[in-house]
Amino acid sequence: LADLDWQEQALREAVLAGSETAWRALYDAHFDSLYAFVWHRTQRNAHRTDEIVQETWLVAVRRIADFDPAQGALDSWLKGIAANLLRNHRRRWQRDRRMQSLEGEPPATPIGGGESGELLALAMTELPPRYQVVLRAKYEEQLSVIEIGERLGSTSKAIESMLSRARAALRRAYEKLQNEE
Amino acid sequence: MSDLPQEDLPLGSIDWSSWPRAPDRLRAELLQATSRVVARRARRRRWRVAASWGLAYAAGIATAWLVWPRAPEPHVANPQLPTPPPIATKLAPSPADEEEPSPLNLESLSPEELRSRVAGAARPEQIHLLRLAGDRYLFGAADVVSALDCYRQVIELTPRKDLTKAQPDDSWLLAELKLSAAGGKE
Numbered sequence: 001l002a003d004l005d006w007q008e009q010a011l012r013e014a015v016l017a018g019s020e021t022a023w024r025a026l027y028d029a030h031f032d033s034l035y036a037f038v039w040h041r042t043q044r045n046a047h048r049t050d051e052i053v054q055e056t057w058l059v060a061v062r063r064i065a066d067f068d069p070a071q072g073a074l075d076s077w078l079k080g081i082a083a084n085l086l087r088n089h090r091r092r093w094q095r096d097r098r099m100q101s102l103e104g105e106p107p108a109t110p111i112g113g114g115e116s117g118e119l120l121a122l123a124m125t126e127l128p129p130r131y132q133v134v135l136r137a138k139y140e141e142q143l144s145v146i147e148i149g150e151r152l153g154s155t156s157k158a159i160e161s162m163l164s165r166a167r168a169a170l171r172r173a174y175e176k177l178q179n180e181e
Numbered sequence: 182m183s184d185l186p187q188e189d190l191p192l193g194s195i196d197w198s199s200w201p202r203a204p205d206r207l208r209a210e211l212l213q214a215t216s217r218v219v220a221r222r223a224r225r226r227r228w229r230v231a232a233s234w235g236l237a238y239a240a241g242i243a244t245a246w247l248v249w250p251r252a253p254e255p256h257v258a259n260p261q262l263p264t265p266p267p268i269a270t271k272l273a274p275s276p277a278d279e280e281e282p283s284p285l286n287l288e289s290l291s292p293e294e295l296r297s298r299v300a301g302a303a304r305p306e307q308i309h310l311l312r313l314a315g316d317r318y319l320f321g322a323a324d325v326v327s328a329l330d331c332y333r334q335v336i337e338l339t340p341r342k343d344l345t346k347a348q349p350d351d352s353w354l355l356a357e358l359k360l361s362a363a364g365g366k367e
Contacts, residue, residue: 018223020216027212032203039201050207061215117194124195140197171190 009069016065023061026074033132034078037125040118041086048093056082075128123173131166138163292317292327304338311335316352328354336362 014022035053042048059081060067067077124132137148145159152159287295287310295314299307315331318324332355336344344363347356 015219016222018219018226020219020223023216023219024212027215031208035203036201044199044201046204049201050204053203053207054211057211057215058218061218117191117196120191120195121200135192136197136200139192139195140200167190170192174190 006069008074012064012067012069012074015061027057030075030078030129033075033125033127033129034082036132037079038082038086040122040125041083042093048089052082052085052089055085059085073128079126119177120170120174123170123177126173127166127169130162131169134159134162135166135170287313292322292324292331296331299334308335308338311338312355315355319352319354325354328352329358332358 008026011022011026015026034056035049038052038056039046039049042052056078060078063081067074071077124135127135133152134148137143137151138145143151145156145163148154149156149159154162290298292314295310295317299310302310311331311334315328315335318331319328335355336358339359341363344359347359351359
């Protein structure tokens with residue numbers, strides 16, 4: 001984590017100095033994670049997801065100086081911005097939904113997975129990108145730790161350790177969401 | 182090496198097929214838009230650095246200009262003020278002015294020439310001419326008799342009240358004569 005803080009701090013400084021390469025590195029590292037986070041909170045509405053993701057990144061690039069690695073990871077900071085935007089847009093979306101129901105269009109429905117699956121997917125999006133990567137490689141792609149290690153350029157032991165931490169983090173996020181409901 | 186168990190998390194219940202695939206178009210367009218902001222920031226930063234260097238350079242030049250020793254500037258008449266018309270207008274010289282020698286001329290005259298100018302001059306001028314002639318007789322030609330003659334006339338022409346006023350340029354002989362004349366007249 002300390003290494004990540006240091007890396008994010010260095011990238012932040014480089015972005016503030018005007019390095020487009022540093023910005024691309026941050027963007028690529030967090031784009032998928034942020035997209036999934038927003039996707040599961042807009043009830044898998046692609047249009048709204050695109051809108052929120054777009055606004056989040058534009059806010060982030062303008063306010064990158066406000067990001068303090070000592071206060072938390074960049075991933076958390078980005079998701080905080082997205083969560084604020086989601087709250088701000090919710091009223092408009094509710095109005096739009098009422099209009100749709102009046103016009104006879106059926107509201108968007110969750111796609112399969114069941115209640116626990118939905119909650120777990122939401123909890124997954126709360127995790128840092130590196131945890132999402134190993135969990136998806138393990139449970140979506142059904143790769144072994146050796147294969148994951150080869151893909152990420154790491155040892156099996158390191159992958160096992162990371163998987164363990166990722167599952168623990170996922171459990172905490174899942175329980176938190178369960179308590180909120 | 183065996184994989185770790187799932188523990189009690191229902192990871193199998195996640196519908197991975199519904200996991201979002203971020204659209205490439207959005208990803209590329211958004212990267213382009215945000216990179217423009219970063220590039221603008223870089224340009225602004227470069228301008229600020231350049232401006233700082235420019236200001237520092239200008240400040241250095243200004244400081245050097247202020248502390249550099251310089252020769253006093255020659256007085257230049259204020260060009261905004263109107264030039265006064267020339268005061269001295271050439272008037273027709275009077276006969277007296279023509280005859281009145283300038284100080285330079287007096288310096289170059291001999292005692293005899295000085296005495297020749299006494300007739301017709303005003304009394305103060307007569308006194309002045311005779312004093313000069315006496316001085317020249319006394320110091321230039323060591324002619325004490327002629328000097329006494331000139332000084333005697335000076336004493337006669339000088340008002341009584343002025344005899345007691347010793348002037349710093351009075352010769353020793355004139356000073357003595359004045360003193361004697363002042364005592365005698367009293």
